[in-house]
Amino acid sequence: MDIAILGFGTVGAGAYETIRDSHCGLNVKRILDIRVPLGFEHIVTSDYNEILDDPDIELVAEAIGGLHPAYEFVSAALKAGKHVVSANKHLICHYFRELHALAAEHHCMLRFTPSAGGGIPWLYNLQRQKRCDEILWLRGIMNGTTNYILDAMQHLGSQFDEVLNTAKALGYAEADPSADIDGLDVRRKCAISASIAYDTALSEEDVPTFGIRNITRRDIAYFDSLGMTCKLLGCARRDGNRVIAYVEPTLLPAGAIESSVGTNYNCITLFGRKVGRLSFLGQGAGKYPTGCAMVQDMLDIAAGIRFPAPTITQVVPDPSIYPHRYYIRTSAHVPDDIAERRDGNVVMTVPLSVTDIHRFASQAQNTDPRIFLAGLEDNIE
Amino acid sequence: MDIAILGFGTVGAGAYETIRDSHCGLNVKRILDIRVPLGFEHIVTSDYNEILDDPDIELVAEAIGGLHPAYEFVSAALKAGKHVVSANKHLICHYFRELHALAAEHHCMLRFTPSAGGGIPWLYNLQRQKRCDEILWLRGIMNGTTNYILDAMQHLGSQFDEVLNTAKALGYAEADPSADIDGLDVRRKCAISASIAYDTALSEEDVPTFGIRNITRRDIAYFDSLGMTCKLLGCARRDGNRVIAYVEPTLLPAGAIESSVGTNYNCITLFGRKVGRLSFLGQGAGKYPTGCAMVQDMLDIAAGIRFPAPTITQVVPDPSIYPHRYYIRTSAHVPDDIAERRDGNVVMTVPLSVTDIHRFASQAQNTDPRIFLAGLEDNIE
Numbered sequence: 001m002d003i004a005i006l007g008f009g010t011v012g013a014g015a016y017e018t019i020r021d022s023h024c025g026l027n028v029k030r031i032l033d034i035r036v037p038l039g040f041e042h043i044v045t046s047d048y049n050e051i052l053d054d055p056d057i058e059l060v061a062e063a064i065g066g067l068h069p070a071y072e073f074v075s076a077a078l079k080a081g082k083h084v085v086s087a088n089k090h091l092i093c094h095y096f097r098e099l100h101a102l103a104a105e106h107h108c109m110l111r112f113t114p115s116a117g118g119g120i121p122w123l124y125n126l127q128r129q130k131r132c133d134e135i136l137w138l139r140g141i142m143n144g145t146t147n148y149i150l151d152a153m154q155h156l157g158s159q160f161d162e163v164l165n166t167a168k169a170l171g172y173a174e175a176d177p178s179a180d181i182d183g184l185d186v187r188r189k190c191a192i193s194a195s196i197a198y199d200t201a202l203s204e205e206d207v208p209t210f211g212i213r214n215i216t217r218r219d220i221a222y223f224d225s226l227g228m229t230c231k232l233l234g235c236a237r238r239d240g241n242r243v244i245a246y247v248e249p250t251l252l253p254a255g256a257i258e259s260s261v262g263t264n265y266n267c268i269t270l271f272g273r274k275v276g277r278l279s280f281l282g283q284g285a286g287k288y289p290t291g292c293a294m295v296q297d298m299l300d301i302a303a304g305i306r307f308p309a310p311t312i313t314q315v316v317p318d319p320s321i322y323p324h325r326y327y328i329r330t331s332a333h334v335p336d337d338i339a340e341r342r343d344g345n346v347v348m349t350v351p352l353s354v355t356d357i358h359r360f361a362s363q364a365q366n367t368d369p370r371i372f373l374a375g376l377e378d379n380i381e
Numbered sequence: 382m383d384i385a386i387l388g389f390g391t392v393g394a395g396a397y398e399t400i401r402d403s404h405c406g407l408n409v410k411r412i413l414d415i416r417v418p419l420g421f422e423h424i425v426t427s428d429y430n431e432i433l434d435d436p437d438i439e440l441v442a443e444a445i446g447g448l449h450p451a452y453e454f455v456s457a458a459l460k461a462g463k464h465v466v467s468a469n470k471h472l473i474c475h476y477f478r479e480l481h482a483l484a485a486e487h488h489c490m491l492r493f494t495p496s497a498g499g500g501i502p503w504l505y506n507l508q509r510q511k512r513c514d515e516i517l518w519l520r521g522i523m524n525g526t527t528n529y530i531l532d533a534m535q536h537l538g539s540q541f542d543e544v545l546n547t548a549k550a551l552g553y554a555e556a557d558p559s560a561d562i563d564g565l566d567v568r569r570k571c572a573i574s575a576s577i578a579y580d581t582a583l584s585e586e587d588v589p590t591f592g593i594r595n596i597t598r599r600d601i602a603y604f605d606s607l608g609m610t611c612k613l614l615g616c617a618r619r620d621g622n623r624v625i626a627y628v629e630p631t632l633l634p635a636g637a638i639e640s641s642v643g644t645n646y647n648c649i650t651l652f653g654r655k656v657g658r659l660s661f662l663g664q665g666a667g668k669y670p671t672g673c674a675m676v677q678d679m680l681d682i683a684a685g686i687r688f689p690a691p692t693i694t695q696v697v698p699d700p701s702i703y704p705h706r707y708y709i710r711t712s713a714h715v716p717d718d719i720a721e722r723r724d725g726n727v728v729m730t731v732p733l734s735v736t737d738i739h740r741f742a743s744q745a746q747n748t749d750p751r752i753f754l755a756g757l758e759d760n761i762e
């Protein structure tokens with residue numbers, strides 16, 4: 001199958017080299033980029049119409065990132081009857097409904113496994129499991145940068161700023177790390193995962209999110225003393241026609257699988273009514289893992305592998321359906337009716353809904369902008 | 382698609398109920414069993430020809446177990462042009478080459494994901510990854526009974542016999558637990574996994590195997606003192622046209638993912654040159670997990686999902702290609718040339734090939750039938 005790769009950055013080049021090295025039957029006929037890397041003069045173009053108008057090119061692999069012009073390029077490809085593979089979580093999350101409708105209308109495949117989980121075949125296996133099982137819940141470590149930070153704080157005793165600087169030096173963290181440490185990257189991956197699992201189309205705004213910006217070495221020492229490990233998790237579950245998806249630092253027993261996930265690895269789990277727990281661990285980012293996941297989606301399309309198209313049903317987001325307990329460390333006042341136990345400036349709460357804890361936190365932040373909180377998932381299964 | 386299920390025991394019934402509950406488009410037209418469960422009179426038959434001769438039945442799901450008559454039934458189905466899904470590791474391991482040849486000759490699909498890993502889509506994802514990546518190694522916890530035993534010995538301080546009896550009472554272990562505790566069950570799953578990963582057809586005899594029959598509470602306490610956890614692993618790797626597959630108790634650092642795999646869970650990993658580490662964790666056995674994995678294979682076939690048929694190449698088994706260190710606890714004499722360090726009746730060896738350690742152990746067993754040994758995988762990646 002002849003394909004085109006849009007964007008020859010890290011992921012695009014990873015996909016290109018994976019195809020080149022694996023002799024898997026795909027042929028990269030065109031690469032769209034404004035730069036022309038040495039040796040690629042014969043296939044690189046900066047004119048997208050050369051790709052759109054080429055009837056040999058049956059599939060477009062989008063590795064540009066961001067909303068625009070990725071949205072225009074992907075839409076045009078689908079309208080031209082070309083299959084699309086995208087690694088772009090921002091695009092897929094924002095235009096989930098529109099792009100699926102366009103793909104259905106033009107009888108094309110739209111695949112985006114690398115958009116959540118990088119090299120891990122998470123979304124693929126989630127779709128596959130859903131064919132014969134009910135997904136009771138999903139949750140996971142979906143961001144390698146924050147896992148690297150939390151792991152180093154726990155095991156090397158580092159301070160947040162110190163390890164963030166190391167992560168930047170190693171290329172794990174961006175110069176502006178907000179998307180990672182405030183949980184916004186996980187939020188998109190969580191919205192996409194929940195939309196697949198529950199036949200809906202969640203937007204970012206449907207996913208209440210706390211990050212790890214305010215976590216301190218003392219928080220971690222406190223968790224250690226409780227035998228708990230803190231991980232930033234994206235979570236989702238369904239109750240009838242209501243679905244909750246949220247991102248929060250989460251305290252897990254030291255023996256939980258997620259607690260052993262070190263460095264920049266990701267680990268995402270589904271719990272099916274029939275199959276029980278299925279967890280998938282691997283590299284959530286990086287040139288070859290993510291490139292490889294793009295190629296896998298391309299090979300599935302080339303082999304004619306089709307899952308039932310997502311049906312967007314009447315499932316509505318409702319962040320109030322799954323109350324659970326929280327750890328709060330703050331100098332702000334925590335009312336008695338939500339405090340189950342106090343220990344200095346630490347409070348363990350009674351079970352609170354995600355709506356409730358966000359309402360409390362947004363008020364408390366006025367007096368204590370350094371507030372940190374984490375959910376307790378000690379009895380999740 | 383109309384299908385038939387052969388054998389209405391635990392796994393067959395799990396597959397049946399998964400199909401019934403999921404409305405996934407499969408129709409169980411016939412069940413082959415000598416018993417006729419109440420309410421199934423209209424579809425149960427004890428005459429296999431009723432299935433073979435029914436042109437509506439496009440797929441046969443074998444959940445009988447054992448070599449015979451499973452082999453005759455599966456062969457006849459393939460010869461009649463019917464696709465086959467099997468959960469039977471004994472059958473697939475023993476007739477790997479013959480059944481694949483028969484499927485190719487009759488243009489049928491042969492799928493057996495549940496034969497290794499139960500509910501975990503391990504073999505499926507291994508085949509999928511192999512399309513565009515080179516599998517540098519694979520290893521995993523492939524048996525829930527022995528993991529349950531090792532986990533309880535480590536965390537509850539139980540003795541081997543005590544926890545084996547509990548496992549029997551819970552239905553995790555058979556009345557005759559030899560196949561589990563001597564590693565024979567893992568051996569078949571390991572042979573199948575290595576055959577898929579490396580385009581070969583290993584037999585059980587190609588997989589040198591140690592079990593955990595002789596492990597004691599004192600061995601485990603010693604591992605604890607080293608910060609190590611003991612797990613029974615099936616392992617395989619390739620070096621040029623030589624492949625090694627072996628089953629042995631293995632000492633892993635306490636922080637390794639496998640070390641956190643508790644109770645009867647399985648966790649199997651591939652390491653790809655491109656994708657890096659991918660691990661898959663879930664229930665390796667049980668009515669619904671295994672039944673579910675059977676249904677997944679059926680749905681793939683119904684959806685036309687085909688992977689390149691395994692090509693059986695010139696790769697030969699060679700248990701000498703991957704020397705590594707061993708823990709040996711024995712009252713037998715351990716020669717100086719293989720002992721790196723001694724501590725009472727414990728020896729840490731120099732790196733030894735699997736061939737070498739088996740040669741040593743079979744001699745030592747003459748004087749010490751209670752000898753226990755475990756490989757060290759401290760620097761595997």
